[in-house]
Amino acid sequence: MGEAPRPREHILCLLPIPEDPKILNRLRRKYDVEFTYKQVITGAGEPEIPDETWLNATILETKIPITNSSGVHGPQISEWVILQILSHSHKEKIMVEWQKKHIWGSSKELGALRDSVGQRLGVLGYGAIGRQAARISKAMGMDVIAYTASPRPTPESRKDTGKYIVPNTGDPDGLIPSAWYSGLDKSSLHNFLSQDIDILLIAVPLTPQTRHFLSAPEFEILGSKTNAFIINIARGGLINQEDLITYLKKPLSAGGLRGAALDVTEPEPLPADSELWTLENVAITPHVSGLGTTYAERSFAILDENLGNLERGRNLINLVDRKKGY
Incomplete structure (x- = not known):
């Protein structure tokens, strides 16, 4: 009997910007990963996740590495x-x-x-x-x-x-x-x-x-x-x-x-x-200084580099310091 196929990594993207199929398709081919992309619009009137919820889930209680998009702005x-x-x-x-x-x-x-x-x-x-x-x-x-x-x-x-x-x-x-x-x-x-x-x-x-x-x-x-x-x-x-x-x-x-x-x-x-x-x-100005047409391209460049780092066993870039919270 042949070996069971290796499960593919699946990446969930929840972002306020529209999906760019060219970027995602290139990453799919390069790393053999799958993406589910959901555009999530946030803004005034949207309830924020309480600090105690997201901190406990992502910062304090787990050892899952977290990276950010620092640098794109x-x-x-x-x-x-x-x-x-x-x-x-x-x-x-x-x-x-x-x-x-x-x-x-x-x-x-x-x-x-x-x-x-x-x-x-x-x-x-x-x-x-x-x-x-x-x-x-x-x-x-x-x-x-x-x-x-x-x-x-x-x-x-x-x-x-x-x-x-x-x-x-x-x-x-x-x-x-x-x-x-x-x-x-x-x-x-x-x-x-x-x-x-x-x-x-x-x-x-x-x-x-x-x-x-x-x-x-x-x-x-x-x-x-x-x-x-x-x-x-x-x-x-x-x-x-x-x-x-x-x-x-x-x-x-x-x-x-x-x-x-x-x-x-x-x-x-x-x-x-x-x-x-x-x-x-x-x-x-209404919190718009970071707007730009290159936002998605640069953000996914970070993901691209980090997928390569994971594949080769290298250190991730833009790693969040859990103690500092950023």
Whole structure:
């Protein structure tokens, strides 16, 4: 009697993006696997899975390896970051209003405009997004300093290893920052924020340790030192929103912040009566900075590499650290 046929691996895909048959068929042939694909649309009004449910099922109680899609958003979110920096510094809002009203405005109405050369970008969370934003900012003449949860004292520790990197992007060797800072305590954070930061990019995961990581004391440092511009592409819960509003309304002469660009808020959607909507120095977008036509292609490139790693007994890339939760 012949041997029973080897059971095929079966992969269930639950994603918010439409199925791409070309990608799946290529993976089917390459690895002899089967796919069941279901497009799952989520958004406002959809109930979230309680933390205790998904944490117990996927993080705390099993030894099943979990990987993520970190790295696929680096280029598009970084472009959104640069868009907001330039839009604010060149007062695009005013000029857009001129165009709407058919007004040939005066340069006097724009006041003093400052380019990016010599400004300092502080990157809070030096992952794929932070590294690509640093790469572009450096090309614009900015100085970049980085902040990470864990110390990165050696050249080897500063490399972006074990992760998916879009080719020709980011800072794989960690050579761009002129200085590195680290820690999850407020003293370490305050030391970083005190380094004359002109623009702060918030790109860290939201965890119990980082909830409201930035509130009045942090905004006081940023406002009093440089009237910093705040950019948040991570999660709204990283910021105490009411404290942010207070410092955005403060005069610059009194240590206020010069502005903020927020792709994320708390809650989402941002309520229509939130004061953030009415502040002239704030730009708000509805959590869309990561959109792009290459999302599926890059996400499945990670799966492709990891299927090959499993087949050859190699380490997986983009492996989630269960203790950290990301």
